[in-house]
Amino acid sequence: MKWHGTRRLSGALLALTAASGLLLTGCSGGSDDSGGRSATDSSYDGGNGSAPLPAPDGPTGGEREGEQESRDIAPEPDYLSTFALDVDTASYGYARRTLADGRLPDPSTVRPEEFVNSFRQDYERPDGDGFSVTIDGARTEQDDWSLVRVGLATRSARDPGERPPAALTFVIDISGSMAEPGRLDLAKKSLGVMTDRLRDDDSVAVVTFSDEAETVLPMTRLGGNRDEIHDAVDSLEPTDSTNLGAGVETGYETAVEGLREGATNRVVLVSDALANTGDTDADTILERISEHRREHGITLFGVGVGSDYGDALMERLADKGDGHTVYVSDEEEGRKVFCDQLPRNIELTARDAKAQVAFDPRTVAEFALVGYDNRRVADDDFRDDRVDGGEVGPGHTVTALYAVRTKSGADGHLATATVRWLDPGSRSPHEESGDLETADLDDSVWSAGRGLAVTATAAYFADALRSSDHRHSGLPGALGLGELADRAGDLAERTEDEDVRGLAEAIRTADRLD
Structure with a gap:
């Protein structure tokens, strides 16, 4: 399938480029095995009175958010793509759960960037806070199209004893829908194990919500109080309806009451996000707690559970709550999230992080960013630090993938990627x-x-799931799901990577269900 700059792809197979948006996550160090070039020689410290770097080479012509939303390919003279960093992975986890249940995921729940960011990347990591930048690519079998990968990595997570203490407020959904196996029971098991792994100087609060919200446990230091925290978690039982708005509001109030200076203060929302009582709109819910977010820097970590899951609401809450989302479908994933990822990545290394990719008009004819539909930033706002970006912690990687058509016979500089x-x-x-x-x-x-x-x-897999027939991706060089599953299986054998093996199985399942 050949792409044309005037073609509108049904279902938004590819997002805007000039104003496209970009968050989690491979947590592995080491050097990248893909041959990508990593550069950190353009460091700018705006706090030292230095003049800002110029925008990456290429004409500006940026657009404001919401303009030309049907455009898939950025025409001349627009050779910039700007986005806020994001490390969400919930979309891929929920898609795998849906496929395992014998259903194809709703295309509206498939976000390609969250599929991409669900896999470990071996980008070179910086020595200190901030990012390394790796940019590489490969040609496809379609005309002059290539896939270009922009990889951003933070430093490795510190040992648990070296990070700042944490003040975590768990906001737990105990509505009737959470009675389904794999919801509240999974959350309780995961929280119980996590309680034993946190440090003595960490603090935990527990808020529950159904038709109303209640603070079950105020902010409590773990040292000497683990039994009390276990009792609070073990006592949780499902009941009544889902007033998610009340839960989030009470959770933030509890977090502010227990706010600890010098600690990482975070609200952890555990829910199926099937809000049916009180405020059910993300913007309304977040407006009520916006002061707490701005003044106290409390971030939101959303953990989705359940075969029926309010994906859109949870994702919106996390994006606007300066946080990210994951999806947990079984006990093993629950242990990874609560016992490994959360304790290890409690601290932040970057706030309001944005990336801008400048494609060289001398070599690039057209390009498109894959996914990141709701993370776009106007090009002119890249260096406006009042404009919200993404919050990223240690041990994270962020990957953005572009489809790029080079000019016939072009040779030389192709693109510059900058993260701020x-x-x-x-x-x-x-x-x-x-x-x-x-x-x-x-x-x-x-x-x-x-x-x-x-x-x-x-x-390719995510893009196919978003297409009308769930079988063929519109990306250059795409394969049918059957052949794509074979490629993924070969890749899993070559790399001995169980995560890639799981991807191959998910693709095969989608092929059978279509």
């Missing part, structure tokens, strides 16, 4: 950049290194 963020403490701005040349493109996506091949496979 604010220091969590001082709020001083910093930047890093990386470059890609046409000569650095691998000959084939499928013979490229593990990271790029997995990224392409996940993106």
Whole structure:
């Protein structure tokens, strides 16, 4: 299928480029095995009185949010793509759960960036806070199209004893729908194990909500009080309806009452997000707690559960609550989220992080960002630090994938990727950049290194699930689901990667269900 700049792809198979948006997550260190080039020589410390770096090379012509939402390919003279970083992975987890239940996921719940960011990436990591930038790519079998990967990585997570203490307010849904196996019971088991793994100087509060919200346990230090916390968690039982708005509001009030200076203060929302009582609109809910978010820097971590799941509401809450979402479908995933990811990545290394990719008009004819539909930022706002970006912690990677058509016979500079963020403490701005040349493109996506091949496979899969027939992706070089599953299986064998093996099985299941 050939792409054209005037073609509108049904179902928004690809998002805007000039104003597209970008959050989690592979948590592995080491050097990238894909041959990508990493550059950190364009560092800018806005707090030292230096003049800001110029925008990455290329004409500006940025658009404001919401303009030309049907455009898939950025026409001349627009060669910039700007987005807020995001590390959500809930969409992929929920899709796998839905497929395991014998159903194809609703296309509206499929967000390609969350599929892509669900897999480990071996990007080079920076020594200190901030990001490294890796940009690489490979050619597809379709005309002059390539897939270009922009990879951003934070430093590795510290040992638990080295991070700041945490003050976590758990807001737990105990509505009637949470009685289904794999919901409240899973949350209780996960929270119980996590309680034993947190440090003595960490603090935990517990808020529950059904038709009303209640603070079951105020902010309590774990040292000497673990039994009390276990009792509070064990006592949770499902009841009545879902007033999610009341739960979030009470959760933030409890977090503010127990606010600890020098600690990471976070609200952890555990719910199926099937709100049916009180405020059910994310904007209304967040408006009521916006003061707490702005003044106290409390971030939101959303944990979705259940075969029926309010994906859109949870994702919106996390995006506007300066946080991210994951989806948990079984006890093993629950342990990973509560016992590994959350304790290890409690602190933040970057606030209001944004990325801007400048494609070189001398070599690039057209391009499109895959996914990130709701994370777009106007190009002119890239260096406006009043404009909200994404919050990212240690041990995270963020990946953005672009479809890029190079000009016939073009040779030379292809793109520059720049990430800008604010220091969590001082709020001083910093930047890093990386470059890609046409000569650095691998000959084939499928013979490229593990990271790029997995990224392409996940993106092709997500794009196919969003298409009208659930079978064929509109991305250049796409394969049918059956052949894509075989490619993923071969990749899993080559890399001995169980996560990729799970991806291959999910693709095979989707192929059978279609």
